[in-house]
Amino acid sequence: MEQFEVELEEVEIEIYATRGEAVPRAKRYGIRIDDFKFTVEKHDLTEEELLKLAGKCDCSHSILQLFHHADAEPIKPGEKVDLHRHGIERFATVHKEEVTIFVNYDEKDKPIQVKRGEVEVNEIKRLAGVPDSYTLYSATTGLPLDDTASVPIAGCEEFSTQVKGGTTS
Secondary structure: OOOOOOOEEEEEHHHHHHHOOOOOOEEEEEEEEOOEEEEEOOOEEEHHHHHHHOOOOOOOEEEEEEEOOOOEEEOOOOOEEEOOOOOEEEEEEEEOOEEEEEEEEOOEEEEEEEEOEEEEHHHHHHHHOOOOOEEEEEOOOOOEEOOOOEEEEOOOOEEEEEEOOOOEO
16 A cells, blocks of 8 residues: 655744754745745745845845754755755855946946955956946946946946946947
């Protein structure tokens, strides 16, 4: 005679982790990311899906899976996390030190990796391959940025370019 695994309606993975028990199959899973609870309808989630639930972007944040007894492991981009893995208690978002920003130059968005914090406009232009004859604009404010100035970078910032004395691209 075949045995069928019972599928529960909803389980909180944190409860099973603190008890040291395996997470059973369920239609929905209660998870915690930072201080917020979410309900998901599948047991395998990517880093991108978890960050989206938390309202964060992968260009500025990464996510850790936290295990009972304080162990933590980063989740790699594209990697799937199986909520049935023994001991996963919850998730935490963390700021990346190396973040992605976007510069629209020559009709193309160029993702660029920079360190979080104050970054010189000239350095952003250099990394994006923007010639000195172009001005960099903040997409947030629409204002031009002085080549000798620095701008605060947290990740996901967008910039456009314009030939000095021309139109934006």
